[in-house]
Amino acid sequence: MSLEQPRRDTRLDRYVDTYAERTHGLKVSAVRALFSVANRPEVVSLAGGMPNISDLPLDIIGSKIGELIATRGTQAMQYGSGQGEEMIREQICEVMALEGITGHPDDITITTGSQQALDLVTRTFVDPGDVVLAEAPSYVGALGTFQAYQAQVVHVAMDSDGLQPDALDAAIRSLRAQGRRVKFLYTIPNFNNPSGILMTLERRHRVAEICREAGVLVVEDNPYGLLSLDADPVPAIRSFDAENVVYLGSFSKTFAPGFRVGWALAPHAVREKLVLAQESATLCPPVFSQFAISTYLATWDWKAQITVFKDMYRARRDAMLDGLAEHMPPGTTWTHPKGGFFVWVTLPEGLDAQALLPRAVTNRVAYVPGTAFYADGLGSRNMRLSFCFPTPERILEGTRRLGEVLDAELEIHAMFGIDSTPHPHDSASGPGPDVI
Amino acid sequence: MTSEKVVVLAGGLSHERDVSLRSGRRAAQALRDVGHDVVELDVSSSLLARLEELGRPVVVPMLHGGAGEDGAIRQALELADVPFVGSTSTSARVAFDKAIATPRVAAAGFATPRQIALPDDMFRELGSPTLVAALGRRLGFPMMVKPARSGSALGCTKVERVEDLPAAMVQAYAYGGVAVVETFVTGTEVAVPVVDLGDGPVALPAVEIRPDSGVYDYTARYTAGATRFLAPAELDQDVADRCAELAVGAHRALGLRDLSRTDLIVDGAGTPVFLEANVAPGMTETSTMPLSMEAAGMDLGHVLSSLVSLARQRGAGA
Ligand SMILES: Nc1ncnc2c1ncn2[C@@H]1O[C@H](COP(=O)(O)OP(=O)(O)O)[C@@H](O)[C@H]1O
Ligand SMILES: Cc1ncc(COP(=O)(O)O)c(C=O)c1O
Ligand SMILES: [Mg+2]
Numbered sequence: 105m106s107l108e109q110p111r112r113d114t115r116l117d118r119y120v121d122t123y124a125e126r127t128h129g130l131k132v133s134a135v136r137a138l139f140s141v142a143n144r145p146e147v148v149s150l151a152g153g154m155p156n157i158s159d160l161p162l163d164i165i166g167s168k169i170g171e172l173i174a175t176r177g178t179q180a181m182q183y184g185s186g187q188g189e190e191m192i193r194e195q196i197c198e199v200m201a202l203e204g205i206t207g208h209p210d211d212i213t214i215t216t217g218s219q220q221a222l223d224l225v226t227r228t229f230v231d232p233g234d235v236v237l238a239e240a241p242s243y244v245g246a247l248g249t250f251q252a253y254q255a256q257v258v259h260v261a262m263d264s265d266g267l268q269p270d271a272l273d274a275a276i277r278s279l280r281a282q283g284r285r286v287k288f289l290y291t292i293p294n295f296n297n298p299s300g301i302l303m304t305l306e307r308r309h310r311v312a313e314i315c316r317e318a319g320v321l322v323v324e325d326n327p328y329g330l331l332s333l334d335a336d337p338v339p340a341i342r343s344f345d346a347e348n349v350v351y352l353g354s355f356s357k358t359f360a361p362g363f364r365v366g367w368a369l370a371p372h373a374v375r376e377k378l379v380l381a382q383e384s385a386t387l388c389p390p391v392f393s394q395f396a397i398s399t400y401l402a403t404w405d406w407k408a409q410i411t412v413f414k415d416m417y418r419a420r421r422d423a424m425l426d427g428l429a430e431h432m433p434p435g436t437t438w439t440h441p442k443g444g445f446f447v448w449v450t451l452p453e454g455l456d457a458q459a460l461l462p463r464a465v466t467n468r469v470a471y472v473p474g475t476a477f478y479a480d481g482l483g484s485r486n487m488r489l490s491f492c493f494p495t496p497e498r499i500l501e502g503t504r505r506l507g508e509v510l511d512a513e514l515e516i517h518a519m520f521g522i523d524s525t526p527h528p529h530d531s532a533s534g535p536g537p538d539v540i
Numbered sequence: 541m542t543s544e545k546v547v548v549l550a551g552g553l554s555h556e557r558d559v560s561l562r563s564g565r566r567a568a569q570a571l572r573d574v575g576h577d578v579v580e581l582d583v584s585s586s587l588l589a590r591l592e593e594l595g596r597p598v599v600v601p602m603l604h605g606g607a608g609e610d611g612a613i614r615q616a617l618e619l620a621d622v623p624f625v626g627s628t629s630t631s632a633r634v635a636f637d638k639a640i641a642t643p644r645v646a647a648a649g650f651a652t653p654r655q656i657a658l659p660d661d662m663f664r665e666l667g668s669p670t671l672v673a674a675l676g677r678r679l680g681f682p683m684m685v686k687p688a689r690s691g692s693a694l695g696c697t698k699v700e701r702v703e704d705l706p707a708a709m710v711q712a713y714a715y716g717g718v719a720v721v722e723t724f725v726t727g728t729e730v731a732v733p734v735v736d737l738g739d740g741p742v743a744l745p746a747v748e749i750r751p752d753s754g755v756y757d758y759t760a761r762y763t764a765g766a767t768r769f770l771a772p773a774e775l776d777q778d779v780a781d782r783c784a785e786l787a788v789g790a791h792r793a794l795g796l797r798d799l800s801r802t803d804l805i806v807d808g809a810g811t812p813v814f815l816e817a818n819v820a821p822g823m824t825e826t827s828t829m830p831l832s833m834e835a836a837g838m839d840l841g842h843v844l845s846s847l848v849s850l851a852r853q854r855g856a857g858a
């Protein structure tokens with residue numbers, strides 16, 4: 105080639121210098137890329153949190169939706185209210201009553217899944233640098249949203265009874281002493297994603313009290329509350345504190361996620377801001393989806409449907425616990441969730457769930473490394489296993505494959521006598537449909 | 541223009557599935573742009589039957605890592621009498637394995653890092669502390685630890701201290717049973733594609749790689765904007781010529797066919813040092829091979845189309 109050739113000097117992205125600061129953290133990660141293999145049928149994916157909706161009466165829903173378009177299509181396919189349609193807000197009050205909540209339709213803002221409610225709440229409250237408190241571990245999608253608004257997430261310890269009130273109290277005090285602004289506590293009291301832990305009633309009262317006294321808002325995210333598999337339902341925090349709680353609900357797990365309908369129930373002043381934020385984000389949440397769900401709630405025995413779902417998930421949860429008991433190497437521990445979708449595994453000392461994911465993928469099984477659920481790089485000894493989507497047989501097979509992977513990794517570790525201090529990781533996984 | 545049917549094979553079950561899908565998409569579009577009737581297929585149990593149904597058109601494998609690059613799928617195509625673009629299964633198997641390819645390129649007279657290849661069970665049999673200490677003495681620090689059979693820098697770690705060596709080995713073994721440990725080469729990182737359009741292998745312009753983070757890892761490779769590329773590389777002409785010689789030399793020494801890409805580092809003395817040769821160079825939006833073609837005034841679609849014609853003439857199983 106001749107010397108005279110013009111040299112191209114490029115970063116292959118002409119907008120590199122134009123992006124907002126909050127965009128800079130958004131990078132491609134090898135861990136995330138591995139999940140594209142996880143979705144192949146050859147792989148038993150215990151990674152994704154997709155609900156299993158194959159038990160829904162699809163033919164009946166289909167005909168109802170056809171009827172909806174034929175009879176009320178001009179309304180259902182028109183723009184709607186920024187707050188969401190009145191009829192569905194009324195029906196949501198009935199749904200929330202099952203969790204002990206008395207709410208008024210006026211205080212509900214409909215959102216595009218509860219994920220968008222998280223976005224609206226965060227944008228309403230958080231300036232860059234503000235602190236958001238969250239359980240350790242907490243939902244990857246919420247952490248991603250907080251990060252997008254440049255919040256600093258401070259994790260608060262949990263145990264088998266849920267968030268630890270003393271740790272919460274101490275965290276708030278020490279952050280305040282440092283002059284940091286704590287905006288809200290984000291909590292998933294029912295069957296926490298990823299740990300599956302259910303917060304006790306006593307703890308809920310204590311948490312509400314600590315936050316009320318400290319002037320810290322509680323954001324209570326509750327997509328799994330109605331999916332209790334064998335726990336007595338515990339009343340929502342919002343059921344005894346209407347003033348200091350923004351409550352988030354969703355139809356994704358009790359009906360179907362594709363409609364993208366969730367909601368926020370908020371104190372009046374906050375609700376006004378959420379509606380304005382919703383209007384600037386979307387003008388109005390999807391009207392057609394709201395009509396469809398409203399029709400479903402009005403014409404189908406949705407409570408019986410939830411019972412059907414619960415029976416199905418219970419069998420899967422049991423298969424996973426059986427499989428783990430049979431196949432996990434000594435030194436491994438895991439939670440025994442009484443509801444929701446997830447089991448949280450703690451590996452024997454020294455093992456790193458993120459580092460061994462490639463070995464798992466080679467052995468055709470996938471999970472989400474625990475580091476995804478921490479904003480601070482912790483969680484390397486943990487993995488989240490979902491029992492919601494694969495059949496019980498596949499779950500058993502998945503735990504068997506996982507057992508082989510852990511045995512092989514342990515053997516390598518034993519050979520090297522590797523030090524057992526856990527290694528912090530960059531938070532590699534952002535939110536995404538593969539890992540929610 | 542031609543409306544000849546071609547199959548772009550992308551995806552697969554390797555750790556680089558995502559990269560492969562990106563490469564496949566771009567290659568398929570480039571072939572469509574020059575008039576081909578392109579069918580995109582993933583690897584699955586119905587693949588060979590599908591190819592049969594389609595009348596055994598020429599396959600353009602855009603698979604990275606695992607069975608897609610180690611010769612296994614190419615072997616299956618050869619068995620099924622399906623013509624394809626690129627290296628044979630035999631040479632792919634050699635080139636994909638760094639523990640085999642590096643010594644071969646060294647034997648052909650080119651500079652390579654000093655390399656030691658270690659299967660994981662060696663450590664089991666011989667005990668790790670002695671082996672680890674010996675590795676440190678033999679190669680010195682910093683050193684590079686890599687899986688012998690992998691790509692996209694997955695499982696690769698630069699190791700500065702002997703204490704960090706075991707963790708790096710464990711990380712490499714997560715990708716496969718053999719790891720290679722190499723002396724670390726400091727210098728300018730460069731990729732040199734080679735294309736053979738029927739008149740023998742020719743090197744395309746070297747592309748210089750300057751990752752913002754200093755490390756050309758997975759994130760630096762596939763996050764647009766995270767790496768600065770210079771095409772052609774900012775090298776003295778004689779050094780550029782030697783890079784080209786190395787790339788063509790490696791292509792020949794490994795018995796590669798149609799296209800390849802050699803990754804190398806020009807060290808402080810201006811010597812191009814071979815790192816590896818790829819039988820399935822990436823064709824993603826941030827890959828170096830398409831950049832190099834552009835710098836050479838070539839069009840990706842036309843190059844691939846010519847290689848498709850050559851593969852068709854060559855016929856199946858050849
Ligand atoms: N011996 C070495 N010295 C310095 N850097 C190296 C060495 N080997 C590999 N690298 C770095 O690691 C990256 C990946 O290594 P490479 O051998 O190209 O494997 P892969 O098949 O994963 O692309 C290279 O792009 C280079 O930045
Ligand atoms: C704790 C938690 N919050 C929110 C969501 C988002 O749900 P959606 O946006 O579908 O309502 C999920 C989904 O997995 C979740 O687990
Ligand atoms: Mg390379």
